[in-house]
Amino acid sequence: MIDLKKADINFKWEITRQEGGEGLLKCFGCSDCSASCPVRYLDDRYNPRKIIRLTLLGMKAEVLSSPFLWLCAHCHACTERCPQGIRVAEVINAIKNYAVQQGYCPEGLKVQLNLLNNSGRLYELEDFDLRKRQRMGLPEIAKKIPDVARIFQFTKIFERTAK
């Protein structure tokens, strides 16, 4: 049961002001997005229709804290099929951005950011990997990409996600 007393009237308006979130209000709940979604097909805990409808009801904390929000694979199948022309994947993206702004950054994302900050890569390169590349005749690459950390410093991403 949803307690509408906790609803935030401005939540849906905040999302429409985010980049990509503009079409949100057009939703009439046909559920074509959910029916098209390959993630939804594999895991029924992720449901783009439900995320959008809860957003429209103003259930801010519930939407932003949901771990399933982050399961979207950005395949854009929903965007292709939405009868109202809502760019659904981008609306989900807008909600994610807003979640981070509001301090609902999931732990997994933080770990990934740290990995990127340290080595510039999501998968750190070991000597073993480099030798394997050599054997296969692939060119040598740097173990670390320090530019990524510099980008992070410039965008102040850690300050944003620290909330």
Added chain:
Amino acid sequence: MRLILCHCNGLINMPDLDFGHDVKIEWYDDLCKQEVKISPDEKVVVAGCSPSIMEGIFPDVDAEFINLKDHIFLMKHSLDKARTLIKAGIKKAKSGSGLKRKTFMIKSKSAAVIGAGVAGLDLTKALNSAGIKTYLIEKEPFLGGTVAKLDRLYPESTPWSHTVLPLISSVLKNKDIEIFTNSEITKIKGEIGDYKIQLKIKPRGVIDCNNCGACVSVCPVTVQDDGRIRKAIYTTNTYPNKYAIDFNNCNRCGECVKICPKKIDINEQDKVFEINAGAIAVATGLKFYDLEKVEEYGYGKFPNVMNVLEFERKITDGALVPKKVVFICCAGSRDNRHLPYCSRICCFLSLKEAKLVIDRYPDTRIFVCAMDMRSYGNFEYFYTTLRESGVTFIKGKPSEVMKRNGNLVVRVEDLYTNELLEIDADTVVLSGGFVPDIESFEKLGIKIDGNFPIFFESGKLGNIEMPRGIFVAGSAGFPAGVAETIIDSRKSAFSIINLLKKDVIESFQPNAYVNEDYCSVCKTCISTCPYNAITIENGKIKIRPDLCMGCGICASACPSAASRLEKFTSREISEWIKTATKPDDILALLCKWSAYNATETAAYLKIKYPENIKILRIPCSGAVEPHHIFEALNLGVKGILIGGCYPDACHYAKGNSKARTKEHILKETLNLLGISKDRVRLEWIGKDEAKKFENIIREMSLVIK
């Protein structure tokens, strides 16, 4: 008797025809291009192409049609069969008493319009522009109807004054219109073209008025009028431009009489008036369903639960400034406990009210709970704009409206999120359905089909949809928005003008009639008639020729064979069966609206069926009389096929279901007599289902040996 044959551009050729000395044979090359002179009283037999085409070529002729083209020549059946069919046609024509011409005189050239809402006003305007004298009858003291109580019209939110005030002024401008306010119809007599209508004109109380309004200030009685509070003496900004006393609420204290500088008479009596009209238009408009019956929503119990009209009037009055509003669509609609149908406009009414709130108080929280938002056509745009302006739509029918801590709480499961919601609100608006004004329909003898009147009874009398000369326009027929109402009223106006411009209307199609010598007044026929055309007058059954559509269902139900259908009497049909069928034939009695057309389709598609099928065109599968089937079986006919329209698709509403009932009983009887029940089949055959027809015939030939 004349036998008229058509060569059909060389397709049909039959040498050596001879049907006795009294049959004059005439051949024509192409009946559809040649003119044949036939006097109106003459009976003829026409053999050529499809009867549905020939009926168009000979519209006013008492003719027996034989389909040689589709049933013989395109099917490449033998000339012997053709001769037999012609002979049967001649026998049938000779044995019948023929068609009677029905005429209706249009004596009165004026029209009566009941109801002065948008539909009534527009109709009056249209009729008057065609030069027809019109009586406009309104039961309220003021013109305008339901629309004049509103603030605005959907979807553009234009005030009603844009539409209705010009209509009223154009009606008032004209001298050929008589307006009766505060009037009701008490009695109605006559038939199409000549109605005598008795009116009761209720007292207005205010005789002479200068609109000073002094009476309102002294009136002690306050009245709740659809969400607005007014005194028992009041006025509106439509016509007439003077006050009126609401005598249902007035306590006759006489204060207004004392203060009035002009003249008020509270002891005025009812007046009776009689008018004469050739046609009547019913534009009685919308009637709200009593929402108190929908107990779970607390209408009448909680003061802040209201219907759309009350809400609109309260908001525009400034009597209500809501913070959080919940609209409940389908309150009592699509609900078998209340109104089983969709009233079509209530979704838009709640959208309109939502827009009204947003326009006035943009910060109000608005929830609209709907099972389905039925925004057909361009109204989808209206729905989209409201979603975009931040109205929250919830899919689901609220289970109840409760009161908790002084607030209203609406409990609903939102199907979009599969979550249960409890919305607390200060105002709940119920968008309920509408009911027909049964009382006035009954007075006029209009049939109610389920819940609303039948719109188009038949086109039998030319272009007139309602053979009684009574037309239903606007929301009286079915709830409609203002635009749809105006379209509908203009259609009715067209039909009325078309009717009243004629002096006589004629019909030359088969009708049922009663032979009083045989009739025992058992009243069986009355209940079978789909058009309420059968009545009892002075202890005798009478079939009204203006209402009878010629389906023959009454004739087939009559236990004493007193009720008969012209051109399809028992004698004619049994003559036809006797002459046309031979032992081992299959007799096909096919409904002219669908199954018979399938045989024509078979001819064009070259779908061949065996030669021993003899096809008779009947008006309806419900018109088949059981004794014809026994007669045919007696003659040695192998099988009998009765073809009708699919369930619910019957041209005469329920003829096919009656045929089904008869078939069951007939088969039981056959069983008792030791006759295989496979020999009689009732099948639904659509107009293009030639293949199905062929399959049935082949099955019948195989099964019956």
